[in-house]
Amino acid sequence: MARWRFSLSLFLLATLGPWLALADHSFENTAIVRTVELGGALVHITTTYAVKALEDGSAVYTIALGDDEHEKTSWLEAKIKGQSAVLPLEKVGYDPKTDIHYYAVELSKALKANASTNLVVETVQTHATYPWPEEAGQKDGQSLKYETDLLVLSPYVTSVQRTKIRSPSPQVHSYTKPEGLEAFTLEDPVTKSGSTLTYGPYKNIPQSTTEDFVQERQQHVTIHYSCDYPVIEVTKLTRTAEISHWGANLNIQDNVHLHNGGPRLKGHFSRLEHQSSAYFGRQPPHIIPGLTLHLPAGIHDVYYYDLIGNVSTSHLRTAPSVPKGSQNNQFSVLELKPRYPILGGWNYSFTLGWDTPLGDSAGWDKESGKYVVGVPVMTTIPGTVVDVAEVKIILPEGATDLEFFPPFPAAMNELSTHVIYLDTIGRPTITLHYNQLTDQHAGVIYVSLLVTYKVPFSAHLKKPLAVATAFLGTFVLAFAWKRIDTRIQRQK
Numbered sequence: 001m002a003r004w005r006f007s008l009s010l011f012l013l014a015t016l017g018p019w020l021a022l023a024d025h026s027f028e029n030t031a032i033v034r035t036v037e038l039g040g041a042l043v044h045i046t047t048t049y050a051v052k053a054l055e056d057g058s059a060v061y062t063i064a065l066g067d068d069e070h071e072k073t074s075w076l077e078a079k080i081k082g083q084s085a086v087l088p089l090e091k092v093g094y095d096p097k098t099d100i101h102y103y104a105v106e107l108s109k110a111l112k113a114n115a116s117t118n119l120v121v122e123t124v125q126t127h128a129t130y131p132w133p134e135e136a137g138q139k140d141g142q143s144l145k146y147e148t149d150l151l152v153l154s155p156y157v158t159s160v161q162r163t164k165i166r167s168p169s170p171q172v173h174s175y176t177k178p179e180g181l182e183a184f185t186l187e188d189p190v191t192k193s194g195s196t197l198t199y200g201p202y203k204n205i206p207q208s209t210t211e212d213f214v215q216e217r218q219q220h221v222t223i224h225y226s227c228d229y230p231v232i233e234v235t236k237l238t239r240t241a242e243i244s245h246w247g248a249n250l251n252i253q254d255n256v257h258l259h260n261g262g263p264r265l266k267g268h269f270s271r272l273e274h275q276s277s278a279y280f281g282r283q284p285p286h287i288i289p290g291l292t293l294h295l296p297a298g299i300h301d302v303y304y305y306d307l308i309g310n311v312s313t314s315h316l317r318t319a320p321s322v323p324k325g326s327q328n329n330q331f332s333v334l335e336l337k338p339r340y341p342i343l344g345g346w347n348y349s350f351t352l353g354w355d356t357p358l359g360d361s362a363g364w365d366k367e368s369g370k371y372v373v374g375v376p377v378m379t380t381i382p383g384t385v386v387d388v389a390e391v392k393i394i395l396p397e398g399a400t401d402l403e404f405f406p407p408f409p410a411a412m413n414e415l416s417t418h419v420i421y422l423d424t425i426g427r428p429t430i431t432l433h434y435n436q437l438t439d440q441h442a443g444v445i446y447v448s449l450l451v452t453y454k455v456p457f458s459a460h461l462k463k464p465l466a467v468a469t470a471f472l473g474t475f476v477l478a479f480a481w482k483r484i485d486t487r488i489q490r491q492k
Contacts, residue, residue, distance in 0.1 A: 026058040027051050030116065032152050032161035038168060038223070040144070040231035041261055041385045042438055043072075043125040047152065048081065051119055053111035060104050061119060062092075064153040064209050067099035072125040074385070074436035078105045081118035098214045100153060124438045126385040131231070131263035131286075132224060136344065138273050142262050142286040143173060144227045150178055150199060150219040155209045162200030167225040170195040176221035197223065228285045231261035234386040235347075237437075241375045242394040243358065250361055253353035254379065262286035262344035274341055288342040290314075293379055295332040296361075297322045299354040306339060306350040313337040321360050352379075370401065377406075378437060386437040393430045394418050404430050411435050424466055 031050040036043065051061060065073065078087045085108065093102040111117060129144040136142060152161055165175075175197055178189045184202035191198050199221065206213065238255040263286055277283050295302075298321030304311050314337050319330040334352075342348050362373040377391050395402065402415070410432040417426035434441075 026055050027053060027061060027156045029154055029156050029158040029161070032154065032158055034152055034161070034163040036146075036148065036163065036165040038129070038144075038146055038166060038225060038227075040129065040227055040229060040383055041126065041233050042383055043128045043146065045123045045125065047121045047123075049119040049121070049154075050116065051111075052116045053113055056112050057110050058113075059107050059110035061107060062155050063089075063103040063105060063121060064155055065101045065103070066149055066153055067101070068147075069123075069125070069149065070101040072128045073123045074126045075122070075124035075438055075440045076103070077122045077440075079120050079122075080108055081120045083108070087119075095209070097211050098209060100209050100214070102155075122440075124440050126436050126438060127233075127261075129227075129231070131261070131344065134263055135266040136263035136284075136286055137266045138270060138287075138343070139277070139284060140263075140266075140286075141284070142227050142231075142344075143224060144231070145222060145224050147220060147222045150221050151202065151205065151208055151217065153208050153214075153218075155207055157207060158205040160201050160203045161205060162198060162202070165197045165199070165223055167195040167197075167223070169226040169228055171226035172197065173224040173226070175223045176219075178219050178221065180219075229383070230286060230288045230342075231344075232288060232291075232381060232384045233259045233261045234381070234384055235259050235388065237378060237386050237389045238392070239378060239390070240392045240394065243362070243373060243396055245358070245396050248358045250356050250358050250373070250375075251353065252356070252376070253351065255351050256349065258288075258342065258348045258350070260286070260288055260342045260344050260346050264345035265343045269343060286344045288338075290335060290337040291381060293334045293336055293352075293381065295334055295354060295379060296356055296376065297330045297332055298360050299332050299356045302334070302352075302354040304334075304336065304350065304352050306348070308339065311337070311339055311350070313339075321357060370403075377432075377434075377441075380439055382439055384439070387435065389434040389437050391432045391434070393432075395428045395430070397425065397427045399428050402428055402430065404432075406432060408441070 028051075029049055030052050032047065034045065034047045036045050049061070063078070076089065078089050079085065080087065087108060088106040090104055091101065092104045094100070095102070105119065105121075107117065107119070129146045132143055132145040146165075148165075150163070152158075152163065172192065172195065175190065175192070178199070181189050181202065184205060185200070189199065189202075208214075208217070234256060236255075236257040240251075240253045242251045244251070274287070278289065283289060297319040299318060302316055302318075304314055315335040316332065317334075318332045322330050336350075336352070338348050338350070340348075358373075361375070362371055364370075365372050375391075375393055378386060378389060393404070412433040414431040414433075416429045416431065418429040419426040
């Protein structure tokens with residue numbers, strides 16, 4: 001019954017548009033608390049809604065996001081506080097008059113009148129900060145700016161709300177002090193304690209998704225703060241995973257295009273200043289001297305090279321293979337050091353690859369008669385956004401009945417054929433395209449992009465038959481060549 005009610009609500013919201021969401025008075029917010037964790041390329045936001053039902057059977061709660069917040073948000077997830085189950089969430093409308101996007105969340109249990117629950121919504125914003133000043137000297141620090149709306153939008157009446165913005169450093173250079181909030185508070189509208197700014201509490205806030213409220217009451221706030229670690233962005237990631245049954249091997253290769261999103265370098269780069277700063281341990285935060293990557297356990301034959309050639313300044317510590325289903329979270333550690341330090345505004349492209357035993361990530365399902373392989377979608381670089389990602393999975397030649405189960409939808413999927421040496425008909429290939437991936441995506445999908453397929457016995461014979469045919473053909477040609485007289489004139 002709850003599932004049917006949720007489907008009906010989604011149908012009505014999608015049919016009648018956001019105006020029905022605006023008229024939905026089945027809930028009220030007794031409190032809203034938003035916590036913003038500022039960073040570099042990523043900003044993590046947790047919003048807790050203390051929800052009270054106003055009528056029996058209230059099961060669909062509507063979340064509102066402004067256009068700017070919606071554009072920056074690449075991860076959106078809703079849970080009941082204290083529970084690990086993720087609630088179904090779907091976009092249901094957009095109001096062009098207020099530039100507000102609406103999402104419907106199905107509660108795990110319909111609420112009776114006057115019953116309450118705490119709904120926790122987690123979002124991750126990408127490219128939400130920008131360096132200020134835009135240029136910095138080689139020895140200067142790094143400061144960023146973040147802009148957001150003051151009041152949390154909601155189609156329901158809110159008794160009290162507050163927003164806490166936490167800087168990674170207590171050095172907050174400046175922040176907006178809102179004015180004209182006498183209707184919501186008689187106290188100081190913003191307070192600062194260490195690295196935390198608290199906007200609110202603001203009380204008795206009406207429905208904040210109306211056109212009048214957005215134009216007259218909503219305000220914009222800006223925070224200017226110091227950031228003591230680099231702003232790392234991956235503009236493009238191309239991952240190729242090749243499955244080989246003959247070699248019992250899974251090969252993964254990444255082509256990474258890295259960008260330092262910090263302030264651009266003012267003046268010329270000095271190698272002497274860089275070596276001096278590294279020696280005294282005072283490396284400026286807007287310089288990327290290297291990366292530490294966590295790779296799967298059991299890898300071997302690791303290679304790392306850039307446009308010039310092999311880079312031998314990196315260090316790898318491998319971990320032994322972990323049995324499937326084990327709770328042991330071992331991983332290999334690669335200390336990747338580029339050929340040169342990456343300063344603000346600079347780019348660096350490199351290729352990283354490795355082999356791993358196929359048995360560590362593949363298995364045989366007797367019920368379906370298929371192979372099941374888990375392929376990692378990307379290698380996590382903490383605090384990094386991946387603007388564009390392409391994941392290509394090359395299956396064995398002759399594989400049939402392909403199925404794949406990504407943990408979240410891709411922007412586009414493709415099926416193609418990849419042909420390499422000793423292939424006859426080519427290998428089926430699955431390509432998935434993603435945009436704006438974050439560490440939240442990596443935390444979920446590292447071992448759960450599942451691919452299932454069948455490989456008939458005849459497919460296993462294609463490679464040896466191709467090799468035998470090639471040798472036999474070469475022998476026949478050589479034999480025939482020896483029997484043919486190619487001389488223009490026969491000797492007497």
